[in-house]
Amino acid sequence: MIVELGHFALILALMVALVQSTLPLWGAHRGDARLMALAGPAALVQLVLVAGAFAALTWAFVVSDFSLAVVVSNSHTLKPMLYKVSGVWGNHEGSLLLWVLILAVYGAAVAAFGGNLPVKLKARVLAVQGLIGVAFLLFLLLTSNPFWRLAMPPLDGQDLNPLLQDPGLAFHPPFLYLGYVGLSMAFSFAVAALIEGRVDAAWGRWVRPWTLAAWVFLTIGIALGSWWAYYELGWGGFWFWDPVENASFMPWLLAAALLHSSIVVEKRESLKAWTILLAIMAFGFSLIGTFIVRSGVITSVHAFANDPERGVFILMILAFFTGGALILFALRAGSMEARGVFSLVSRESALVANNILLTVAAFVVFIGTIWPLVGSMLLGRDLSVGEPFFNAAFSPFMVALALVLPPGAMLAWKRGDIGRSLRGLIPVMVLAVALGALAFAMQTGRTALGPVGLMLGAWVGFGAMADIWARTGRDGVGARFARLFRLPRADWGKATAHFGLGVTIFAVSAMMSWKIEDIRVVQEGETFPLGRYEVRLDKVEEVQGPNYTSTMGFMTVTRNGAVVAVLNPEKRIYPVAQMPTTEAAIDYGFVRDIYLVLGDRQKSGGWAVRSYVEPFANWLWGGCIIMALGGVLSLSDRRYRVAAGARRVPAGVPAE
Amino acid sequence: MIDSLKRRWAECPSYILALFLAVTPAWAVQPDEMLADPVLESRAREISRDIRCPVCQGETIDDSNAPISRDLRLIIRERLVAGDTDAEVVDYIVARYGEGVLFNPPAEGANLALWLAGPALLLAGVAVALAAGRRRVASDVALSPEEETRLKEILKE
Secondary structure, three states, X not given: OHHHHHHHHHHHHXXXXXXXXXXXXXXXXXXXXXXXXXXXXXXXXXXXXXXXXXXXXXXXXXXXXXXEHHHHHHOOOOOOHHHHHHOOOOOHHHHHHHHHHHHHHHHHHHHHHHHHOOHHHHHHHHHHHHHHHHHHHHHHHHHOOOOOEOOOOOOOOOOOOHHHOOHHHHOHHHHHHHHHHXXXXXXXXXXXXXXXXXXXXXXXHHHHHHHHHHHHHHHHHHHHHHHHHHHHOOOOOOOOOOHHHHHHHHHHHHHHHHHHHHHHXXXXXXXXXXXXXXXXXXXXXXXXXXXXXXXXXXXXXXXXOOOHHHHHHHHHHHHHHHHHHHHHHHHHHHHOXXXXXXXXXXXXXXXXXXXXXXXHHHHHHHHHHHHHHHHHHXXXXXXOOOHHHHHHHOHXXXXXXXXXXXXXXXXXXXXXXXHHHHHHOHHHHHHHHHHXXXXXXXXXXXXXXXXXXXXXXXXXXXXXXXXXXXXXXXXXXXHHHHHHOOOOHHHHHXXXXXXXXXXXHHHXXXXXXXXXEEEEEEOOOOEEEEOOEEEEEEEEEEEEOOOOEEEEEEEEEEXXXXXXXXXXXXXXXXXXXXXXXXXXXXXXXXXXXXXXXXXXXXXXXXXXXXXXXXXXHHHHHHHHHHHHHHHHHHHOOHHHHOOOHHHHOOOOOOOO | OHHHHHHHHHHOOHHHHHHHHHOOOOOOOOHHHOOOOHHHHHHHHHHHXXXXXXXXXXXXXXXXXXXXXXXXXXHHHHHHHOOOOHHHHHHHHHHHHOHHHEOOOOOOXXXXXXXXXXXXXXXXXXXXXXXXXXXXXXXXXXOOHHHXXXXXXXXXX
């Protein structure tokens, strides 16, 4: 019964979305206030309905209702409760329902908190949002209905893929979706503005918090996924340039670009057409991401839950929304005249450089991702593109971005003085070069990657500190410190996010260049050296888990005889899913992780053991968290909470 | 286009699909495969990081636990022990398994488009930005011909 109610609520939600996407749009066109006023309540009702459907599906998973096809193929009575719940979105149907739920949440948020938006803009934004809802609800109901009943319910389910039974991964998809779908807000605002034919500073101010929120969620979601891959997949890699990873990375890059260009719209009323185009592309890439993940067109290690039939449907959605928006853009872009002019050396130009680099980087990721498809369809050749390509073709743009970031962030609006911002950065430059040289001298191998990464990371990270320090003026140190904490939160957000980027840049290059790997056969009781440590395999035992059996190694890591950590790497077998997994054992440390993996028993006796020392691994996730924190700080700035100010006071700096 | 995709997908044998699910616990390089000579072994690792596992598109043979990846890793080591250069080893594998195993497509022929796409777009972006910037400044600073004549008239008066 509850399941039927959920199904029914989903169908009703489609009806409401149809109303939401048409009548308010017509009302805004005709100037009919009653029709426009429909949009808000419709968005709220849609949220209630979709949330009801989601709750019904969750209930079915919690009580293990095996008359539902999705529950059968993705759950099991013995599964721990957390994974019963996360199983709701650990499959295609449920994850799309989550997609639609988040879409409805965003729509309702605009309806509830968008009181300060002009009535017409609000009606149009909600209508576009409703239209996206229609497309995805149709997709859900026609091709991927989560409420599909089975005539002959089995006694028990087939279990969720054991790899997905993990706390890190339980929350990875919701965050990614919050990000993907958050970009639909930027898209809806962009299309509404195109319909309206008007983009001004206030528009920039309204659209920015949504983009920022989406970007924060994407950052956290990508970091969670990467962390999961790091500890779960068992070889300590954190990024594989896998098509599905790229699918989340491209919207992240474009959201970062959009975030920066909408600052220019808001403060200087420039780059309007470009910002609109970016908003369309960012959401377009979210849809492409959904397409890549859900269609299985590009094979990847993420190939759970996909199907070409569905891929065609998503392709149609993608074509409709990006195609439609781009046509609208072509028709209307001319009406968006820039007001603020700026010289070649200015904050605006620096942000243009940021946008070019981020967009080109996203494009490189895109072409690398689809190249195998191009190869097989157009060239008739079997081609692969992997990490070596991306390292060579993508990284230079990131290096360039890191180089221009600190001075660019300190340039004045409109007309800057490059000499002045560089002079302020001289201590940072000296420090960065010194650290790089020190690292080069200290490291054992002769790779340039590590030292250069340290140098760039320090340049960006300490540059961010220099930036916020420079904002405190030119008085005595005491007065500047006092002022430091009175600076607007947006300034702190900017510096924090840039600092986090610096940390991340350093951690990525450190992990790529200074990792220690050791693969060998170890007898029980044997000790072997690993970098500065010694590792002993004490014993290996069979252990019974809640829904798996485990072969567990007992290993002791020592340094000069003192015990550093006792670790238990495992090999698990989940009998229901008939699937083995490795559970690496990790000793997390501030400057290094010790990462042990137990392999197969050898015919000659002993066990295959893989051991790694991963330098600065925690800095990578830490850097991402700092970046996200910067976004949150920026979001909490008063100026956004009272975005109403944008309506009453003419916003931004006057043009001339 | 979509049809051929569907076909490709449908043709994909289920054991390969099962592999996608099963590959992830990494057994990858096994101790018994490794060469005693650390220099040769590290060269072998370098090479195998650029070679795709032929049955599991997303992974290198270095990471994959598919039997064929193990075979390839052994072939690489055999060739290296026989005295081949790195390039010769790669050619040997490409000759037998096709260019699809190369994760790093060589920058020649049609692949040039892949490699040059980024730099080309960067140049285009910079050019457009500069042109737009110039136009913006010009429209702001320069006077139209009518304004010029009017200015001259004013100055004459």
